[in-house]
Amino acid sequence: MSENNGNPLNPNNRNPRRTGYQGWIIAALVLAILGITFFSRNTAIRPITQKKFEKMVQAHEVQSIVIVNSEYVEVTLNAKALEDPKYRALFDNKAYFNNGGPHFQFEVTSADKFLDDFQKLKPDSDSIDYDFDRRSDWTGFLGTWGFLIIMILAMYFLLGRMTGGGGPGGQIFNIGRSKATLFDAENKVKITFNDVAGLEEAKEEIMEIVDYLKSPTKFTKLGAKIPKGALLVGPPGTGKTLIAKAVAGEAGVPFFSLSGSDFVEMFVGVGAARVRDLFKQAKEKAPCIIFIDEIDA
Numbered sequence: 001m002s003e004n005n006g007n008p009l010n011p012n013n014r015n016p017r018r019t020g021y022q023g024w025i026i027a028a029l030v031l032a033i034l035g036i037t038f039f040s041r042n043t044a045i046r047p048i049t050q051k052k053f054e055k056m057v058q059a060h061e062v063q064s065i066v067i068v069n070s071e072y073v074e075v076t077l078n079a080k081a082l083e084d085p086k087y088r089a090l091f092d093n094k095a096y097f098n099n100g101g102p103h104f105q106f107e108v109t110s111a112d113k114f115l116d117d118f119q120k121l122k123p124d125s126d127s128i129d130y131d132f133d134r135r136s137d138w139t140g141f142l143g144t145w146g147f148l149i150i151m152i153l154a155m156y157f158l159l160g161r162m163t164g165g166g167g168p169g170g171q172i173f174n175i176g177r178s179k180a181t182l183f184d185a186e187n188k189v190k191i192t193f194n195d196v197a198g199l200e201e202a203k204e205e206i207m208e209i210v211d212y213l214k215s216p217t218k219f220t221k222l223g224a225k226i227p228k229g230a231l232l233v234g235p236p237g238t239g240k241t242l243i244a245k246a247v248a249g250e251a252g253v254p255f256f257s258l259s260g261s262d263f264v265e266m267f268v269g270v271g272a273a274r275v276r277d278l279f280k281q282a283k284e285k286a287p288c289i290i291f292i293d294e295i296d297a
Helices: 022-039 050-058 094-098 111-121 138-163 167-173 200-214 216-220 240-251 270-285
Strands: 062-068 072-077 104-107 129-133 181-183 255-259 289-293
Touching: 022 138, 050 062, 050 072, 050 104, 050 111, 062 111, 111 129, 200 216, 200 240, 240 255, 240 289, 255 270, 270 289
Parallel strands: 062 129, 255 289
Antiparallel strands: 062 072, 072 104, 181 255
């Protein structure tokens, strides 16, 4: 009896599943969100309190203010304050500090009330410009939702990898799925009955099943009924698995191969779930053959 060196029923010999560019696309989106969120924001502006701003106004250190979206105020220092060492020490980016600001910002609850208080607070001798600005705060939106979007994309990518069966995580999500290896037109077994030496009687019986799968009408016209299955019994090394491979190579129909030990699991109900999933897949591919090796396991 001759046997090929390769094992075509070994799941490890299957063609690897094509991996698309989804992972790279998701990674690029995550990096883009992080970049926009953290690098588009003007980190050179220093936050202060409104009390601190009032002291700066009273000290004649403010040149102008901008009320942005009626939510926060940007403060620009005048030339005198720019020379003050206490302010220069606050800024690591000296070039930005010298380029005219804005230098500070603080939040306000009511823009109208702030403006009224500012008019009363501002010294008459100072000419402090103020303006209103409406901005599309994409950084604020991404700062609020960016983390959630990143988590959703990461979970989508992770679940896609895990349900694909790769790595230990795939066993968690595929715990109730059949481990059968499918051989079809794209992944054929190249062993035929010519590769099986001896066992003529067994080969003849099995070849009838193959003939029925190839030409069922020839048998049904005579009223014949094909058996639902065949049990190959014998000591180890007598060619049972090789005959099954030959059936896969000769039949020309989808062929599911797995080991009986795949149905044995520590968790109750997992084996039954795998049996149901196996026959569900087989019904979708019918007519087909299911080969369970080492069923005594």
